[in-house]
Amino acid sequence: MPNILLSCTNCGAQLSIPDTVQRFACEQCGTPLRLERSGGIAYLAEDTETAQQMASRVREAELAHLRRELEREIQFQMLDVPAYQLLRYDFVKIGAIKGWEATFARGQERLEKVFRNLTLEQLQKLIDLYNANPQSPTAAWLKRVKALREKIRELERE
Ligand SMILES: [Zn+2]
Known part of the structure; x- marks a missing residue:
């Protein structure tokens, strides 16, 4: 160019x-x-931007990037469906939904919402469920999601 x-x-x-x-x-x-x-x-x-304005702009850009990454991970597919759909019985195990909610065919939207609203502690419990198998793609995916959420939370606190 x-x-x-x-x-x-x-x-x-x-x-x-x-x-x-x-x-x-x-x-x-x-x-x-x-x-x-x-x-x-x-x-x-x-360029009259102050150091503080620049830091804030860089932070916003970083946050936007991380949020896009997180969005992509949330839609991550396993066995041709969003991975969170495969976790419905695990959501019961960690107390995020009731057993009857997992038994009935639940809409994708509802399960997505459950997944998005998991606390970091609940995410860690899910990771613990899959961590026994070091090759588990589910554990690796959950760890990526947790790491992104932690970074976002850290930046939002600044
Ligand atoms: Zn000049």
């Missing part, structure tokens, strides 16, 4: 900016700059 040629808003120096770069400092005067786009036109703006 060709570089974009733009002038520094502070000193007017011609800058050759790689298309992938968003924020940088002018090589002439050191002014922090941001590459902006509007209606197909690229231009430079002085």
